[in-house]
Amino acid sequence: MERLEPIPSLMEATADRIRSAIILGELPLGSKLSEQKLADMLGVSRSPVHNALALLQYEGLVEVLPKVGSFVFTPSVKSAFDLCDHRAVLESASLQMAMEANPNTLIDALSKGAASMALAIKNNDPAAYTAGDLAFHAAIIECGGNKSIARAYSHTVGPLMALRTHLFTTMNTHLDRSMEEHLDLIQACKEGHIDHAMTVLSAHIGHLVREYQTASQSDAEQSRG
Amino acid sequence: MERLEPIPSLMEATADRIRSAIILGELPLGSKLSEQKLADMLGVSRSPVHNALALLQYEGLVEVLPKVGSFVFTPSVKSAFDLCDHRAVLESASLQMAMEANPNTLIDALSKGAASMALAIKNNDPAAYTAGDLAFHAAIIECGGNKSIARAYSHTVGPLMALRTHLFTTMNTHLDRSMEEHLDLIQACKEGHIDHAMTVLSAHIGHLVREYQTASQSDAEQSRG
DNA sequence: GTCAAACATGTAACATGTTAGTTTTGCGGG
DNA sequence: CCCGCAAAACTAACATGTTACATGTTTGAC
Structure with missing residues (x-):
């Protein structure tokens, strides 16, 4: 049997959606990403959003300021x-x-x-x-x-x-x-x-x-x- | 005034401790890392442990199998x-x-x-x-x-x-x-x-x-x- | 009028209860 | 004795309540 692709977790799916939005330009460079608002928008709880933002930070697409908020990266x-x-x-x-x-x-x-x-x-x-x-x-x-x-x-x-x-x-x-x-x-x-x-x-x-x-x-x- | 370095979050501190344990050989290669047990061991809740493991996965030091567990990486x-x-x-x-x-x-x-x-x-x-x-x-x-x-x-x-x-x-x-x-x-x-x-x-x-x-x-x- | 300190507000970090999926185990049938 | 299936135990993912922090504003002292 062929190896099936793993089912993406909600966190990954959330990261994908945010990543796409950034890459497609729906989220402008430097714009603020409130975890609560993203959660409401995407219809999920804050946990997967939080983890997704951490993932995107590793990818370099998001900058996270602790206790302040996350922002779409602003490339120089x-x-x-x-x-x-x-x-x-x-x-x-x-x-x-x-x-x-x-x-x-x-x-x-x-x-x-x-x-x-x-x-x-x-x-x-x-x-x-x-x-x-x-x-x-x-x-x-x-x-x-x-x-x-x-x-x-x-x-x-x-x-x-x-x-x-x-x-x-x-x-x-x-x-x-x-x-x-x-x-x-x-x-x-x-x-x-x-x-x-x-x-x-x-x-x-x-x-x-x-x-x-x-x-x-x-x-x-x-x-x- | 000199720029002070940011206070590390609990998650980062947790990641540091786990990373050190892996690098120092206290956690053997391939050994299982239960989030609950790590949390108990380190005296923190599961959240920072979970996020720390995600960070270490990104660094390549741990492998995470969804719904199964995390393991110290097993390099070939x-x-x-x-x-x-x-x-x-x-x-x-x-x-x-x-x-x-x-x-x-x-x-x-x-x-x-x-x-x-x-x-x-x-x-x-x-x-x-x-x-x-x-x-x-x-x-x-x-x-x-x-x-x-x-x-x-x-x-x-x-x-x-x-x-x-x-x-x-x-x-x-x-x-x-x-x-x-x-x-x-x-x-x-x-x-x-x-x-x-x-x-x-x-x-x-x-x-x-x-x-x-x-x-x-x-x-x-x-x-x- | 200026500056600083207290305060109010908004935020993410953290803790923990709940849910759903995976692995193991133990039992019954072959 | 071995195999398959079912159930139980274990695990992380998710949801949400709580806490502590950062920041902007107001107020009081000088």
Whole structure:
């Protein structure tokens, strides 16, 4: 019999709902999260909300001030850079590990991700593109085969997704260039050029950083204007 | 006025006590942690214990099976490797960042750590040596200046400390070689040879991995014998 | 008028009762 | 003797009452 997925606890379900709300931008950055109000809103008691907020604090999406309250995280430009650099480090290392251990598995997984991204561009479906992008990069980590790195990586996903959403109005993602970089990466892997692949990957994430930077600058200008 | 450090909550204090007990080997690997019994033992109610266990799960020191119980983590050889590799990745990256940003600060911090380690060897004080070692490597991360990486790094510390304790009977740490590697690293930094410094660092952590491996093999043989 | 101390209010942390799910055990049938 | 099933004991998850803390406001002294 197939291993069934564990039934999510109420706490986890609560965390999922709050996380989604943050990532989707329904809860603005920095806004206060009263445990009582969240409990009433979600129709549960305070316990699961309390524990869910603790979990989200570990993920970096929520900041908890003891005895005062919880708030949606307020990322600085620096922290966005840190997240991106961190991600680049983990992905580069995983890419190298994957290429040394089982390059074909990696290339297959990357190709699959790239295919769904290409389809998304064709259909002009940004959400699908983002999903494909996530899968592409998750595949690198997955193929690296290091559980500890995978865990750390997963903790960068939520905050970066939230950033992307909240800066979306001013972010103009260059889908074509992004797509091309992914294909370059696959090509480098196929040719066995690990160093070049790592360079491409770092550059790719570097572009993401620069987009966050310009987006946050635009945001700041809009705030002043 | 200097910023005072925040008073730890009961939950955090509870987590600290359980963490220490695991790292010091008072709670054996894989042993069951009943929330009720821990609460009675520590003289607190179940709530802070429950939340503390959730925190320790996030740190990787305990595994929680919903509705069943919590257990001290049971590291496999693979997971020990993963932790070491992960650490090597984070430290290498931080070393590079620190060398590019403010090499002198880094060298000062490393020298300070190395000094206390040398003193510990002179006094034949293994605990002090471990503390100096921790400070040395923490300094690399600190000087890297990336908060996201620092957070991930801190999550590798507890499990690795616990491993070290539990394998201590069979681990014969080569203090002299370890000390020498640290000094080599500082020298490479002073000369500005970033690549060489990263190589030395990776090799140093690689030695740690190999010690875990031989120690766990000895353990296995003892179990059979 | 200014400053500080008492107070009122709102908050999460903690304690504990209740519920629901899991594991173990013991008994009866094969 | 072994297997299956049922019941009991145990466990954590959840709900909620209580407490202690943080913070903003008012008031009284100077």
